[in-house]
Amino acid sequence: MNLYIITAFPPDLALFFTVSSFGSGLYAEGLHIILFVVSRKPNESMRLIVTTFVGVVFGFLIGLAFPTFSLTKFNLSTNILSAIDFKYAEYTKSGPSFSAYVPLPVGNNGSSTNVTSNKIWVPSNPRGAERLPPGIVRAESDLYLRRLWGNPSEDLTSMPRYLVTFTVGYDQRKNIDAAVKKFSGNFTILLFHYDGRTTEWDEFEWSKQAIHVSVRRQTKWWYAKRFLHPDIVAPYDYIFIWDEDLGVEHFNAEEYIKLVRKHGLEISQPGLEPNKGLTWQMTKRRGDREVHKETEEKPGWCSDPHVPPCAAFVEIMAPVFSRDAWRCVWHMIQNDLVHGWGLDFALRKCVEPAHEKIGVVDSQWIVHQSVPSLGNQGESEDGKPPWKGVRERCRREWSLFQARFSAAEKAYFNSINSTSG
Structure with missing residues (x-):
């Protein structure tokens, strides 16, 4: 849970607080509380500051107690919300995985072929190594003695x-x-x-x-x-x-x-x-x-x-x-x-x-x-x-x-x- 408090003081002094709750492994994803407090009298301002502090603590405890939920489904069409870039979609969007399709070089006709990068299968490899790229396969060994130190190419x-x-x-x-x-x-x-x-x-x-x-x-x-x-x-x-x-x-x-x-x-x-x-x-x-x-x-x-x-x-x-x-x-x-x-x-x-x-x-x-x-x-x-x-x-x-x-x-x-x- 994120709690944003904006308190305006004369002459136009603003404070911005952010509190995030990760308690017990729970994260109130997308839950944001924004309070705008405008005060013209010092006594009122002090009261509001105290009230705001209590609200921060209370909101923090609520974030610990409730399961993950999101307010992004609600239509919060305010100018302030639209001005703040939460990049929520970018956070939740699944990026390219290891099995994503990788484009091959474009051919003469302008077309390209896609292959799945983790779907290697080379029948000509030794039995049991078909899933490996041929360049890494070493089908033969030797009895040459090797050092435990130095450059392998100089052994x-x-x-x-x-x-x-x-x-x-x-x-x-x-x-x-x-x-x-x-x-x-x-x-x-x-x-x-x-x-x-x-x-x-x-x-x-x-x-x-x-x-x-x-x-x-x-x-x-x-x-x-x-x-x-x-x-x-x-x-x-x-x-x-x-x-x-x-x-x-x-x-x-x-x-x-x-x-x-x-x-x-x-x-x-x-x-x-x-x-x-x-x-x-x-x-x-x-x-x-x-x-x-x-x-x-x-x-x-x-x-x-x-x-x-x-x-x-x-x-x-x-x-x-x-x-x-x-x-x-x-x-x-x-x-x-x-x-x-x-x-x-x-x-x-x-x-x-x-x-x-x-x-x-x-x-x-x-x-x-x-x-x-x-x-x-x-x-x-x-x-x-x-x-x-x-x-x-x-x-x-x-x-x-x-x-x-x-x-x-x-x-x-x-x-x-x-x-x-």
């Missing part, structure tokens, strides 16, 4: 182009130290710790700049599925996903990358020393060439010379993937089949032609030391040693993966045939 002094991961236990630290030193500053180093020991690795200077992920008793394919999403490792041209028991005396990572590029390999591995830890002929190192892409196996093992294990095949101990190949392989990895057995036979599904784009680099070779460290992370059941339970799980996963892939392909082709029929 990175270098941007590694390749990623190498090792799944490790602390007992293999010396072997990993030797392996990491074979990778230049062009590589981001990522260690997956299956034994929960991470801080001890700071005895190596390179470890202080590496990325450490620690989850007990998991395999590298479990880690890869959860921490190497294609949109996270997208900045890297090649991704190495290696075991911890590899001898690297005859290996140089930069030279390896050069050969992979030269021979157009999307999925590859270094050749294996033939005298130790060898399972397949395809991955056996050849001493007379840089790269090979096919081999001869035991009679009956290959129904076609262009399919595994005679071609389009590398083992899962030390694979190297191009960015595009990894995007496909990541989607093929099953959440519950953590050992990856059988995966090497299916890698060919991710590149075409597989027998040309999958191969073994012979001139940069490694030794598989066959340390059963992960097998010892299992638990003994029915009197069996831990490693036996792990090995049985591996074989079971191989059968499950083959069955799932076969069923998925069959379902796909059936759906295609039913649609075309």
Whole structure:
């Protein structure tokens, strides 16, 4: 409630008071009381001043006691009311909201189109981000380390182009130290710790700049599925996903990358020393060439010379993937089949032609030391040693993966045939 009192005193002295009531959250919106008091005698003037003061207090109390109401509906057509600009309409009028229509630039024909500013829907955005303006969407991430201070644009002094991961236990630290030193500053180093020991690795200077992920008793394919999403490792041209028991005396990572590029390999591995830890002929190192892409196996093992294990095949101990190949392989990895057995036979599904784009680099070779460290992370059941339970799980996963892939392909082709029929 607003109370206006205008009291005129001789010689034409005027006082103007305004009282607004906001008591108890109530506001007598638009209620204005205007008193005009004209006095020619001092005694009358004094009485009127006292009376006016009492009226002010009384009006203030009324404003507290009554709910919000307005006198704007009444026709107060006086010259004084019209002279005072309350801007009431401007106060109560709803201004443009965030959802107001925003005019687009006028076209050649003089017309314009309106769009609703909060009705963004961009189907080409990544799933779940359709409501965002494309300019703010960052669909990919990276593993580059950032500072907690300074200008973000000045954080990175270098941007590694390749990623190498090792799944490790602390007992293999010396072997990993030797392996990491074979990778230049062009590589981001990522260690997956299956034994929960991470801080001890700071005895190596390179470890202080590496990325450490620690989850007990998991395999590298479990880690890869959860921490190497294609949109996270997208900045890297090649991704190495290696075991911890590899001898690297005859290996140089930069030279390896050069050969992979030269021979157009999307999925590859270094050749294996033939005298130790060898399972397949395809991955056996050849001493007379840089790269090979096919081999001869035991009679009956290959129904076609262009399919595994005679071609389009590398083992899962030390694979190297191009960015595009990894995007496909990541989607093929099953959440519950953590050992990856059988995966090497299916890698060919991710590149075409597989027998040309999958191969073994012979001139940069490694030794598989066959340390059963992960097998010892299992638990003994029915009197069996831990490693036996792990090995049985591996074989079971191989059968499950083959069955799932076969069923998925069959379902796909059936759906295609039913649609075309």
